[in-house]
Amino acid sequence: MSHWICSAFILDPPRSCWQADLNFCRSFCTKERSNMSLLTHVLACLFGMGSWVTICGLWVELPLIVPQVPEGWYLPSYLSVLIQVANIGPLFVTLMHRFRPGKLNEVAVIYFIVSFGTLASLLLGFFWKETVVVQGVLRSVPLLLLTFFISIVDCTSSVTFLPFMMQLKPEYLTTYYIGEGLSGLVPAMVALIQGVGVMKCVNGTQNLNLNETAQLQGRNESAEPLDYLVPHYLPAKFSAEAFFFFLAAMMLVCLVAFLLLNHLPAVTRERSVSRSRRGITARNAKAPERKPMMDSIKGEQKINSKFGTGTYSWPQVLYIFVILAWANALTNSVLPSIQSYSCLPYGNQAYHWSATMASVANPVACFIAMLYSQRSLVLMGFLSAFGSLIGMYIMGMAVLSPCPLLVNDTSGVVLIVAAWTVFVLTLSYVKVMVAVILRDEGHSALVWCGAVVQLGSMLGAVIMFPLVNVYSLFSSGDPCNTKC
Numbered sequence: 001m002s003h004w005i006c007s008a009f010i011l012d013p014p015r016s017c018w019q020a021d022l023n024f025c026r027s028f029c030t031k032e033r034s035n036m037s038l039l040t041h042v043l044a045c046l047f048g049m050g051s052w053v054t055i056c057g058l059w060v061e062l063p064l065i066v067p068q069v070p071e072g073w074y075l076p077s078y079l080s081v082l083i084q085v086a087n088i089g090p091l092f093v094t095l096m097h098r099f100r101p102g103k104l105n106e107v108a109v110i111y112f113i114v115s116f117g118t119l120a121s122l123l124l125g126f127f128w129k130e131t132v133v134v135q136g137v138l139r140s141v142p143l144l145l146l147t148f149f150i151s152i153v154d155c156t157s158s159v160t161f162l163p164f165m166m167q168l169k170p171e172y173l174t175t176y177y178i179g180e181g182l183s184g185l186v187p188a189m190v191a192l193i194q195g196v197g198v199m200k201c202v203n204g205t206q207n208l209n210l211n212e213t214a215q216l217q218g219r220n221e222s223a224e225p226l227d228y229l230v231p232h233y234l235p236a237k238f239s240a241e242a243f244f245f246f247l248a249a250m251m252l253v254c255l256v257a258f259l260l261l262n263h264l265p266a267v268t269r270e271r272s273v274s275r276s277r278r279g280i281t282a283r284n285a286k287a288p289e290r291k292p293m294m295d296s297i298k299g300e301q302k303i304n305s306k307f308g309t310g311t312y313s314w315p316q317v318l319y320i321f322v323i324l325a326w327a328n329a330l331t332n333s334v335l336p337s338i339q340s341y342s343c344l345p346y347g348n349q350a351y352h353w354s355a356t357m358a359s360v361a362n363p364v365a366c367f368i369a370m371l372y373s374q375r376s377l378v379l380m381g382f383l384s385a386f387g388s389l390i391g392m393y394i395m396g397m398a399v400l401s402p403c404p405l406l407v408n409d410t411s412g413v414v415l416i417v418a419a420w421t422v423f424v425l426t427l428s429y430v431k432v433m434v435a436v437i438l439r440d441e442g443h444s445a446l447v448w449c450g451a452v453v454q455l456g457s458m459l460g461a462v463i464m465f466p467l468v469n470v471y472s473l474f475s476s477g478d479p480c481n482t483k484c
Helices: 002-011 020-048 053-060 062-068 070-085 088-099 106-126 142-156 160-165 171-194 210-220 238-262 264-284 314-334 335-347 348-371 379-398 412-442 443-470
Strands: 132-134 137-138 199-206 226-233
Touching: 002 210, 020 160, 020 171, 020 238, 020 264, 053 062, 053 070, 053 106, 053 142, 053 171, 053 238, 062 199, 062 238, 070 142, 070 443, 088 142, 088 443, 106 142, 106 160, 106 238, 132 142, 160 171, 160 412, 160 443, 171 238, 171 348, 171 412, 238 264, 314 335, 314 379, 314 412, 314 443, 335 348, 335 379, 335 412, 348 412, 379 412, 412 443
Parallel strands: none
Antiparallel strands: 132 137, 199 226
């Protein structure tokens, strides 16, 4: 109420009003608007945190889960396949926007998937250790099934959360991306506090097999056991069940934030201001905006066809989407699939610091984009090339595993941690650049933005899965005994 009173007072102050009172009211209203803006930024960030928090949380918890399930270290491979199959969710949403524009209630879809993700995360805390006999073999069916469900939720968020942010002013899109970056950082920090994967090397014994023993006896050599080091993982400070309940709480926070973004009066006024700025032009452009990039263009319009506001030509649109797919393929599937091979030869601490700093780099890149927003296609290409070069170094170290460059040198540890940090920082900034550009081009542009994000991630996973799991092109060394 005070918002409207102050607005009227500033626009049409009483004639008897002193200048000091007018200045005071202006100051008060400016502060009130600033508070509303801050609240909307916080809610947009919390909403973004729910986008990938469950899948990111599941991945960082794997060192604690794997020893307790029958799949063992094959579990990450199964999870990768399930996550890609879960792209049926964004595929359905994208096809609905393409062939039945306006028929899909975006807000209702978000309410459903976030509520469903909260329930699935809660059930994961109760049933992740349960097993079922499938064709005579124990399988973690509840874990795999619930992982598939939360994968559908997270994948579908890419094509629903982003278009919803069109309702708010452009600066809130960058805040949303900060929240999306925190969806990976927060679970990683909680896992570090939990003590997941903390390892130390302890003395052990290695017995030679009978053939080796016979050979030694034939050469009159001692067949006594050889001393060696074995990795010993320290117990976690709290259980995996508690961690999954934490993930469910994070999804519940996302649901509450979305509820407030839709119904809180302060946020509604923020959304109304955004709409009023677009004015009649936006309303008149509503119908063609639904599928501006995919409509078939006939005749002479085909050569000069553009999408959204007409700022970019079709070659530029293709360029933007190719870079978006490339950046997401590298950051979401290609290099994460070989992170352990590139980091573990340098030690367990190098691996944990690389994973943590990469998680930090994502929201930092979004924060930089908030302060220094750019739309230059040339800069986008330069940053993509630079990030790809850093990615080539990381890939090279993974190929050379278990004996990469500078493996026994502190500088090697520093380089690999810095490489992962700069790689994620650079390409995360590129992704925000693309989102800011497409946000200006309309709702449909952001729908296709989410679809291309998932397509790039899926293609990267499809390429890397056989290379890592079938053809075994990468080798992991013993963290305690590998000598180079």
